Amino acid sequence: MIRALAAAALLASVSAPALAQNSAPAQTAPYTNTIPDARDIPYPGTLTLDIDATDTGRGIFNVKETIPVAKSGHMVLLYPKWIPGKHGPRGEIEKLGGLVIKANGKVIPWKRDPVDVFAFHIDVPAGAKKLDVSFNFVSATVGDQGRIVMTPNLASVQFFSLSLYPAGYYTRRIPIQAKVTYPDGWTASSAVDAKVSGNVYTYDKTNYDVLMDSPVLAGRHYRQIKLTDRVSVETYADTPEELAATPDQVQKLKNLVDQAVKTFGVEHYDHYRFLFSISDELGGIGVEHHRSSEDGTGLGFFTKWDEKVTSRNLLPHEYTHSWDGKFRRGADLWTADFRQPMRGSLLWVYEGQTQFWGYVLQARSGLVSKADTLEAYAGIAASLDNRQGRTWRPMGDTTNDPVISPRAPKGWVSWERSEDYYNEGLLIWMDADSVIREKSGGTKSIDDFARIFFGGRDGDYGEVTYTFDDVVATLNQVVPYDWHKFLDERVNQVSDRAPLKGFERGGYKLVYTDVPNKSTMRGGGGIDLSYSLGLSIGTKGISGVMWGSPAFDAGLTLADEIVAVNGQVFTADKLRDAVKAAKGAKEPIKLTVKRGSRYRDVAIDYHDGLRYPHLEKISEGEAGLDKLLQPK
Template identity: 30%
Template sequence: MRVIHLAVDLREAPRNLIHAEVYLPVQPGPTATFTTPVWIQELHAPAGPAARVAGLRFFSEDRVLRWQRDPINNAEYHVDIPAGVDTVLVVFDAVITWKVTRRMVRLGWEHVLIYPAHRDLEKTAVRAAVTVPRSWGVATALENLGRPVVSYTPDGEGKRLLYHTTSVLRLADSPVLTGLHLAEYPLTADGRHILCVAADTEDSAVVPQETLDKISRMVAQTLAVFGLGHYEIFRFLLALSDYGEGYFYGGYEHHDSFEAGMPRDGLADSVVLDDKGYLVAHEFIHSWCGKFRRPAGHAPRNFATPLDGRLMWVYEGLSSYYEGVVAVRSGIMSRETYLAKLGKKVAWLQGQTGRLWRSLEDTGTGASLSWMAGGSTWANWLRGTRDYYFEGVLLWLDVDALIRSKSGGKRSLDDFTRDFFGQGKRAGSRVVPYTLDDIVEALDRVFPHDWRALFESKVLDVSPEVNLDGIERAGYRFQYEGEPGVGRDTDNATKEAIWNSVGIMVAEGGQLQDVRRGGPADMAKLAPRQTIARVGGSPYSLGALASEISSKRQTDDDGRIRLTVTQEDDGWDVEIDYRDGLRYPRVERRDSAVDMFQSILAPEKVCMMQ
């Protein structure tokens, strides 16, 4: 088998440029077709790099080869191949913007991959090398294949790491984290779980022992829930920076690693960890739920086949349910924060008016449409992809609570996940797809119930009402209150309370990002892209708007909230008919009800020999 050779230079990545050179074997013939990736599994969308490829040239020795982009499949390139040529050199720059700072880079290989089109990428071999500044550290799951060969550039300023040959699929599933301040921390005694941290400063790369202990417990609790880990060594690739942009602060799942971004103090500050540490659990869980086992439509052997987004409420929804459960069980998140976040999810879902016309399943089936949806304008009416995360939490809480209550506490959703995702033995990098039938059959093995009917009513059918059955079965209730919880009086909480009340999402300066369809502000004909200039006769401020809404609560006057609104060169007065004040979500214990969260959030007995 002939091998693709890929060389990537990251030394100018802080300038948003990655330089790539690729040697591609070709067959005899007048034309060869190459492609960059199109469908990216962890993004559930056709988010490939074709639009960010610059300076693309094809060479045979010193000769520049003629190429044409395919007019239909724009990620494909048809290249004229001279007689006798068996290798083509491809040179290009990848323009990147959101996984890089001046002191660190998160390289997803999909940004720099080009390969023969229409191939089984599991059977297409590649050997990759990456060049970084000499003083930078590097971490990647490619090290599971063996130590890289290290050399230095002629000027002595760069360090080149040449990794072992693997498949294109495996390479794409093995991102690189590199940075000036990079540290590694073993999380388990067997050395199979390693936290790799790149940070803005040397000090911020130091992870407190208390945090390491929590993450170690998270590993143990995840293994207890999902069974054997289907990897040799798992690397947690975490970038800690206050200089990231956009999607920098998200996470991206892979089979034996994940890469994610958090604020600089994300691991050092217990308050930030309590709020955002669930991300570490979520991406680790994906090694089982999303990588080893994934929906059948999410398991193609190339990056050209469109992804089937059905069952995202399992892939992302189940992972989102357990991110909070595992975070609490391990001490990363407090029980109070868990319940507060649960309440915010319910409030968010109640504000998604698109649930009047769009099923939960459809938010996954149409997940790729969110890339074309146009930001926040009427986003609630469109009902986007966040719903299969958030509503998935409520769905699987419902399933868990139902199993626990019907079985008298003898069985739980943990029994399903251990059976379905653990399978009693390590499966390596193999992918085992599943269907809805497989989910139903596995749940029936844990506890017989009409699971298909539950999923049809809660997932497949349009369901205008948010599913509160799990919360109520767990002995709690959801409600709105007029004041924020203790320690939660923040600008973000105020903005959310305004959304939950009059139905406007306010940005800086009073600009309206979204208006809840059918809500009080919609009835007053407010719309996204308008700006609130004055509140009750005073200049706009977030505090003034919140006070105005609160002051009209159950008043004896006409109770109308008076605003002056502008758009383009126009300005006009608006009256919103609303008298219920600010609404802060709360999940609270019901008197005399059994507190099922005591058992749901209680740590599992663990054995780290997994």
Template identity: 35%
Template sequence: MNRWLTLFGALCASFWLTAVNAFAASDDDTPRPAMTVRVDASNTAQWIFQVHETIPAESGPLRLLYPRWLPGFHGPAGDVVQLAGLTVRVGGQRLLWTRAADELHGFDVQVPEGAHAIDVHYQWLGPTKGALSDSLQSRDALALTWPSLLLYPSNRPLAEMEVASRVKLPVGWSWGSALRASAVSTQGEGWVEFQTETLETLLDSPVYAGVNYRRVELDPPGTARPAALHLFRTRDGGTAPSDEQIDTHRRLLQQAEKLFGFRPWRHYDLLLADGKGFGHIALEHHESSENSYDGDYFADWAAASRSRDDLAHELTHAWNGKFRRPRGLEQLDLNSPTRNELLWVYEGLTQYWGQVLAVRSGLVTAEQMRHDLALTGARTADLPGRQWRDLQDTTNTPALASHGTQKWWDWTLGYDYYNDAALLIWLDADTLIRERSGGQRSLDDFARRFFNGQDGNRTPSVYGIDDVVAALNAVEPMDWRRFLRARLDHRMPTTTLDGLARSGWTVAFVDKRTPLQLASLNAKKPLFSMRYSAGVSVDAEGSVVGVNWASPAFSAGLAPDDKLLAVNGRAFTPERAEAALNDNRSGDKPLQLLIHRDDEFRTVALDVRTGPRHPVLQRVEGRPDVLAEIFKAR
């Protein structure tokens, strides 16, 4: 190539880059108007919300996106079919939009010359009650989640756009959120105006509202970065919390701060809904958490854990997942797929700390947590699907999952990176560090080192597996990469629960359910498990909920959704099924099960000689109770 042409091209390129950089600098220095969004959420009779947005825009093509890859879901959970009636206008002129061919959650519009903003209006059509298990919508309370309500422009990162938001709630309802009402907030007719936030922060700040509301401060007055509990219940009240139950939430915050050493927020708001008919929700945010229960959060406090450790789990995410984020899960927008290969840290380590903090604070008792660990341990120790699918691959589940239900859960596997990772990796790592250091160090030291930060610093810090390995090595030098990969890449149906054994406990089986096991049954949908004997689980009406792969029930041809009508010639009850298992220990009385599927009836014989088998944790003789030390409040 002619060197003069090369030089000329270089000069032109240099001039073009200089011009672009100058434009970018000028553009960055120019204040940009904020988006505005107004949501009328007062129609709770039909669950139709009216949404109006004003979005700054310049002339030319513009793509509006409806969020698809939602934070905390780790997959394409956004449902654009709930958006309807979309219109786009400029100064009263209606603009035509077309759905993007390469992104069905995208809408393309051509902004006319001279325009500086577009007005967007549509309806959000809430699902019919019961359609989603993770929805809070009732005559008494609602959860307003911004990712399901907003369209946003694709041409700017979420953190660079500011939004002024306003919500209309049913008259007389109170609300709670990490958002703060502005100084000019209007309360007339249910409208609440919030302070301007970045779009990233707004999307991460749900609003709970309801007729029966109580705010509880979790810190002394004057605390710099305070936390509060926002409690929503049904209008008839349900079970009111005791002072001691409220205090456990204060201790939860204290124990978390002692573990991590700082608060990565301006303020923190625990949104807790507990009432009959409320859907189950457990979702993390940076400055708030969402938890909803079906009226049993406070009512069954002494009887069973009732997933109360979910609250500790979501709080832990303020440090793990929000402040420190795995590489691949930092999101500049909500429509680009995430990479989930580190979910065993994001969710698995969070699950471990959630369980530990729940016991340290008193949200659950050590006995209740041991019951939960026994269920996880029994499942994890003998898992047929592990022979073809390793723990690492299950981190792809949320990106792969449809809205259907898995039928053969122990063969297909699923969200194992939660409980299995907590048990196989993080309890194992904690007990190993304690053993190797003679009890001088633990995973608590790793938490301080790995999540090192300053009070009030919300700027996310990205980590990879190298950072995890380095922090573990700094606490206790050894080949941690090999340790982690051996557990993540393991493909064998049986697994040794080394961490549990090192903690002084082992999974055993008893032939009669303990009082805690009976109390832990879901009162509304009790599940009778013969998983570790016949290999089948049924509900109170005999509907088959699950069949273990390669179990006696599987070999006999049973499948999920079959109906178990009778056992040994008598109508099915859990008690009769358990008695039949006991009667066949010698093998002379095989179980005769009458099964109904579609319009056919058939009798199936199961020669199961184990008797009933229900998992419990038992102490390992001669080993110290390290689990008790892990659970001890700091």
């Protein structure tokens, strides 16, 4: 033992100077970006994709791709990184496997870029006319790996996960044709038409941009619901029973298209397909495309219609994006390829006004009743009005959230904020509508803005970009006002309160009563006490604590589990009853909470009873908000 210690000491004395001399890292060569920038020139040749989507048991897509080349030498192949509709670098590069690139029948070594890991460098050998690329996309099989896109009965085929493209070109200048093999007996739907031979769909030749914007929904159980000669709901489900839409439900979907076209004046597509999945196995989704949308809900959309009210906003929201976000797109969000970063400074228009129109159109079409729409508005208004994060973080800064934290869970949403441009954008446009009505003496409304801003040639599905000043100019075209100041204050400045004047000018105000709000009621044993105790309970315990609330002041967090209420075993009903009993009393509500293996007692000094948000009418007769929600 003594000898060992002595040897260790000797080693330390010898090693220390050597380590000191070499403590500075060796100089490395500076990184040189050898990835060519995209240019607006045609690509010399047509890419072809051959996708095997039959391995539904393991969720593996096998891809063969042919990429023509015009010359030898250095070349870069890119995997789509910045995904439209996700507003951030959300390409699932981690799921790409087995990449092999060949030319003239021989394997070409590839090297991943050390900075942009979505880029692969190769050297094209002399005489090569094309590259033969093969890889697989190993999709998620459990929820913590990402969205599940393949099940035994359904598949969501997103081409941006299943292709590479050559750097140096605008992607809209790269021709491509795709072929997909599905399981026997399946049907597939996409905005790009296809020739079908058995279980093989060969899609029409198009450009890379359009194909990436035209995903496929495929499955075993399928029903097409025609809404007009140009619009259909391509419906797929886990079981055939889930496809049973009633005539009344179909009529409400037809009303949605009718009301949208009357609102915007034209249709910016040759045809539009809702790619609608009803499944508890395929991952839920809501992503916009120009001539389609990916819309995924849980079971019961048609069969449990009265229980699924809140899920029905998905279709009008994504449909509105065909005009707002796809046809009209923020200038700093438009990019030449999928490598160039997207900037979302105008997402309060792209998503915020789409959120606004989604709720308006659900009411105008009867897809959701006016009463339920008002309840949803109240829930949105209360959430943002009680969000203390607004005192330090402007709403406009939340347009960076898709990059900062792409929908990752946050512990203190009411303080950190999270993509508030959706719902606070809705409130801003509600406010704008009320100002237009007021300044025009009721002769104009936000509908006039929509017909100007989102109008144009019917059937044109090109893209028209806009800036902040373009939005201001169009509003001034509707009614003169200091719209620049109006928007700047609401988008770029902090505030103590949410912009709720639109409801008040529209004849309603936000109030709180002890009657639960239907849009925020929680099933499965959950309970929403956000505006009383300042906490909500989900199926797995505390799901939210409002910053600055009584629950916050008592030290509660999402990590805590409530095990007892006033000395009795916890249930949601007992907690609700305790809040009611404490109204006007002196004794606090006593909770026993568990965090890990530790228990502690917590006293919440709250005595104002149950509080749930609602909109209360404050004007006589038909008010502005009533008119806004009326069918056209």
